[in-house]
Amino acid sequence: MEAIYGLIDAVLPLEAFRFSFMKNAFLAVLLLTPLLGLLGTMAVNHQMAFFSDALGHSAITGIGLGMLLGLRNDLAALLIFGAVWAILICIIKQSGSASTDTIISVFSSTSIAAGLLILARGGKFAKYSSLLIGDILAVTPADLTALAVALPLGVLLWAVMYNQLLLTSVSPSLARSRGIHIRVVECAFVVLVAFAVMLAIRWVGVLLINALLILPAAAGRNLASNSRQHAVFTVLIALFSGVLGLIAAYYGDTSAGAAIVLIAALFYALSLLARRFRK
Amino acid sequence: MRPSRCDLCHIDLDRVSVRRGGQVLLQDVSMHIHCGQLTVLIGQNGAGKTTLIRALLGEIPHGGSIRHLDSAGRDLAHLTTGYVPQHLSFDPEMPLTVMDFLASSMTRRPVWTGVGSRVRSQVLQNLKDVSAGDLADRPLGRCSGGELQRVLLALALHPAPDLLVLDEPVSGVDRNGLKLFLDTVTRLKERKHIAILLVSHDLRLVREYADHVILLDKNVLAQGPAEDVFSSAAFDTVFGAGAREDADVSALPGEPSSFSAFFSGRGNADGNRIPGHDVHAAAGLAAEKQTDVSSSVPDAPSNTEGSPTGPAKVQKPEPAPSVPAEEKPVSASRIVRLTSRRGAPKDTGFTESSLSGKEEQD
Numbered sequence: 001m002e003a004i005y006g007l008i009d010a011v012l013p014l015e016a017f018r019f020s021f022m023k024n025a026f027l028a029v030l031l032l033t034p035l036l037g038l039l040g041t042m043a044v045n046h047q048m049a050f051f052s053d054a055l056g057h058s059a060i061t062g063i064g065l066g067m068l069l070g071l072r073n074d075l076a077a078l079l080i081f082g083a084v085w086a087i088l089i090c091i092i093k094q095s096g097s098a099s100t101d102t103i104i105s106v107f108s109s110t111s112i113a114a115g116l117l118i119l120a121r122g123g124k125f126a127k128y129s130s131l132l133i134g135d136i137l138a139v140t141p142a143d144l145t146a147l148a149v150a151l152p153l154g155v156l157l158w159a160v161m162y163n164q165l166l167l168t169s170v171s172p173s174l175a176r177s178r179g180i181h182i183r184v185v186e187c188a189f190v191v192l193v194a195f196a197v198m199l200a201i202r203w204v205g206v207l208l209i210n211a212l213l214i215l216p217a218a219a220g221r222n223l224a225s226n227s228r229q230h231a232v233f234t235v236l237i238a239l240f241s242g243v244l245g246l247i248a249a250y251y252g253d254t255s256a257g258a259a260i261v262l263i264a265a266l267f268y269a270l271s272l273l274a275r276r277f278r279k
Numbered sequence: 280m281r282p283s284r285c286d287l288c289h290i291d292l293d294r295v296s297v298r299r300g301g302q303v304l305l306q307d308v309s310m311h312i313h314c315g316q317l318t319v320l321i322g323q324n325g326a327g328k329t330t331l332i333r334a335l336l337g338e339i340p341h342g343g344s345i346r347h348l349d350s351a352g353r354d355l356a357h358l359t360t361g362y363v364p365q366h367l368s369f370d371p372e373m374p375l376t377v378m379d380f381l382a383s384s385m386t387r388r389p390v391w392t393g394v395g396s397r398v399r400s401q402v403l404q405n406l407k408d409v410s411a412g413d414l415a416d417r418p419l420g421r422c423s424g425g426e427l428q429r430v431l432l433a434l435a436l437h438p439a440p441d442l443l444v445l446d447e448p449v450s451g452v453d454r455n456g457l458k459l460f461l462d463t464v465t466r467l468k469e470r471k472h473i474a475i476l477l478v479s480h481d482l483r484l485v486r487e488y489a490d491h492v493i494l495l496d497k498n499v500l501a502q503g504p505a506e507d508v509f510s511s512a513a514f515d516t517v518f519g520a521g522a523r524e525d526a527d528v529s530a531l532p533g534e535p536s537s538f539s540a541f542f543s544g545r546g547n548a549d550g551n552r553i554p555g556h557d558v559h560a561a562a563g564l565a566a567e568k569q570t571d572v573s574s575s576v577p578d579a580p581s582n583t584e585g586s587p588t589g590p591a592k593v594q595k596p597e598p599a600p601s602v603p604a605e606e607k608p609v610s611a612s613r614i615v616r617l618t619s620r621r622g623a624p625k626d627t628g629f630t631e632s633s634l635s636g637k638e639e640q641d
Contacts, residue, residue: 041391045373162389170369170380170419174431177336177362178384224374225418231391 001141016250021137025203025256028139029242031147032200033212035154037238039193040217041230042162046169048190049214050101051089054108055194056209058085059201060115063131068118075146078201082194085111090187134205136246136256143203150199157192165189166227208257215264216241222271237267288314288350290335290358290442290474294343297330304330306498307343312442314474317464319489319505321479323517326496328478329365332446335476336360347441358442361435361473363428365446371420377430378402378415384434405433409463425456429463436467443467445477457481461488482509482518 008023016022043052059078062085066077089107093100119128168175168182175182197209204212220234245260252259290312297305305327312318320328334341347358369375381402382394394402406412411429414422422430435443445464452460461484468475479485485492485505492508494501500513508514 038391045370045375047370159389159392160387162391163383163387166375166379166383166390169373170375171364171367173336173338174362174364174367174434176338177360177364221372221374226374226376226416227379227391228393230374 001144014247016247021139022246022250024139024141024144025136025246026243027144028136028147028203029246029260030239031144031151032203033216033238033242034235035151035158035196036200036212037216037220037234038155038158038231039196040213040215040238041220041234042165042169042189043193043213044217044221046165046189048193049210049218050104051190052193052197052213053210054089054104054111055082055086055190055197056201056206057108058082058111058115059198059206059209060119060128060131061085061111062115062198063128064115064118074202075198078198079195082198083191086190086194087187090183090190094183094186130205131201132206133255134201134203134208134257136203139203147199150195154192154196157188161185161188161192204257204260208261211261211264212238215261215268219264219268219271222268222275237264237271241267288355288472288474289348291346291348292335292343293346295331295334295345296342297327297334297339298342299339303497305334305341308495308498309343310493310499310502312474312476313491314441314472315468316490317468317475317477317488318491318493319477319479319485320493320495321482321485321508322495322500326517328495329446331495332362332444332476332478335442335444336362355441359438359440361440361443363431363435363443363445365478367427367431369419373418373420375419376416377406377411377419377422380419380430381405381434385437401437402433405437406430408436408467409433410459423456424452425460428452428456428460432460432463436471439471440473443473443475445475457484464488 004027005020005023008017008026012026017026040052043049058081062078062081063074065081066074069077071077085107089104093103116125119125164175164180164185167178167180168185172182175185193213197213200212201209216238217230217234219237220230220232223233224230241264242260245263246256248263249256249259292308292310292312295305295308296303308327308331310318320331322328330339333339335345345358347355349355378394378399379390382398383390385401386395386398388395388398403412403415406415406429409429409432411426411433414426414430417426419427419430432445435445443464464475464477465488467473477489479489486509489505492502492505493499494508494511494513494517496517500517501508501511
């Protein structure tokens with residue numbers, strides 16, 4: 001870690017990065033935002049923005065259930081619950097029993113209510129309120145190691161399923177006719193999104209996680225005319241928003257997650273203008 | 280009729296039936312879709328055309344059998360089906376070029392990392408084959424209806440299919456675009472070893488391009504050359520006598536028939552009125568036919584009657600077979616259980632005589 005810290009000092013000789021907790025946060029931003037951004041490109045194209053929001057909300061229940069079951073590792077509880085919840089939403093959505101937004105809304109509110117019910121017992125919810133807004137400054141070197149494993153793994157899985165998911169998002173019946181198991185591909189994608197969301201939720205918070213997933217991809221989409229540009233613009237916007245937001249929060253002495261999301265929103269507004277000029 | 284390179288290789292549908300929720304969507308549909316021919320399926324909304332396509336694609340369970348047979352009636356190993364869907368449900372603002380779209384079906388490399396030169400040149404060639412070479416770098420959402428159909432055709436042709444299924448490519452496409460599409464399909468038919476099934480609502484173009492026409496309303500009402508099907512009593516019953524005049528190719532070019540104008544750009548809404556024809560009456564007729572059909576078991580050969588080049592034959596439900604049900608060699612549902620989804624049957628249960636008997640129909 002010392003070598004990496006030294007590199008950060010050499011490349012970014014800012015006062016903000018004198019502290020190791022800021023260096024850790026900086027590294028976490030570099031590892032998290034590209035993965036969330038890449039997954040966001042498909043969430044935006046597949047019109048699943050609301051879905052990822054519901055997944056974020058379900059983290060509250062994940063933590064609550066983990067506590068009830070006496071799991072020491074919050075992350076394990078979050079990942080397991082996130083995957084189960086994502087698959088459930090996926091199966092019910094595919095059964096076509098109601099419109100997608102209705103199903104997601106039902107799941108979203110149910111998971112918030114269940115999580116609150118568990119965590120607020122005995123008036124102890126304040127203890128978990130950090131889950132709502134996250135704290136990226138609390139990232140530890142151990143967390144960074146986990147993220148360093150998760151990022152390439154996530155990108156690899158994403159790369160494997162991307163083409164099939166792309167064909168499915170253009171036309172499910174066409175994809176099916178080409179031998180693609182569209183239900184499996186869709187469920188694999190939502191589980192991957194669930195994992196990424198659950199990994200990030202402690203640092204970004206339930207209220208802001210969806211913005212990190214959707215905003216860079218939505219801004220990148222306004223600038224791009226093909227899939228490659230969409231991925232490149234999205235990752236760049238996600239990285240810039242993350243780093244600029246972190247630095248701005250340090251100097252403004254405010255929430256890093258909120259600053260990151262606001263800067264991503266600014267990029268989105270600029271991308272809308274750029275798109276209008278291009279047309 | 281033009282002889283094809285493989286005139287007897289065909290896709291054999293034998294008593295294909297589909298039921299859902301107690302409702303009969305298809306009843307004992309038997310037909311041959313021949314290699315090197317453009318077979319066109321016509322019928323009212325709700326006649327079961329899309330259901331038949333879904334059965335062909337293996338999307339829905341069905342009774343009866345769908346097999347790919349060679350000229351000697353032997354099962355061919357595998358039926359590769361290319362499919363051009365009726366419409367796409369994608370977001371037109373998606374940053375996705377035609378190149379990305381086609382490349383995504385040809386390579387495992389995710390297209391967000393770019394398209395390799397080998398795949399790119401292959402996609403360009405595929406697009407040129409369908410007169411769409413200039414569309415490669417255009418966003419998919421900015422293609423016109425006709426351009427999109429040609430792009431989908433390019434996709435459906437790779438890997439090379441045995442059966443090409445084109446589901447209502449007329450919707451949302453102007454007449455020039457449609458003619459260009461059908462000219463391309465005709466060229467493919469002459470050059471490649473493909474059986475083509477087209478669902479069309481534009482009767483005038485059906486008359487101009489089809490080698491073989493099948494009139495469907497839950498089951499096959501008539502089949503044969505377009506002229507014969509169009510002059511059949513079943514055609515008048517389904518579409519009304521006026522539709523035949525609308526379909527006259529001598530009408531002014533570029534002027535859509537009232538029939539096609541009604542459908543063009545309309546998507547796939549069901550149950551609408553057709554000008555000059557009472558849908559409710561037609562639905563009642565269909566229900567009546569269903570009753571007739573379900574009360575008797577049509578003979579397989581009777582439903583495959585009429586060679587693709589022969590005269591149209593209006594198919595009426597046959598009387599119940601004299602062979603008691605328990606003596607039948609194998610039931611339709613048994614055949615479908617024994618048949619792999621889109622591949623060759625593992626064990627069809629057909630006797631040699633039953634197969635050769637079917638071949639005699641050709």
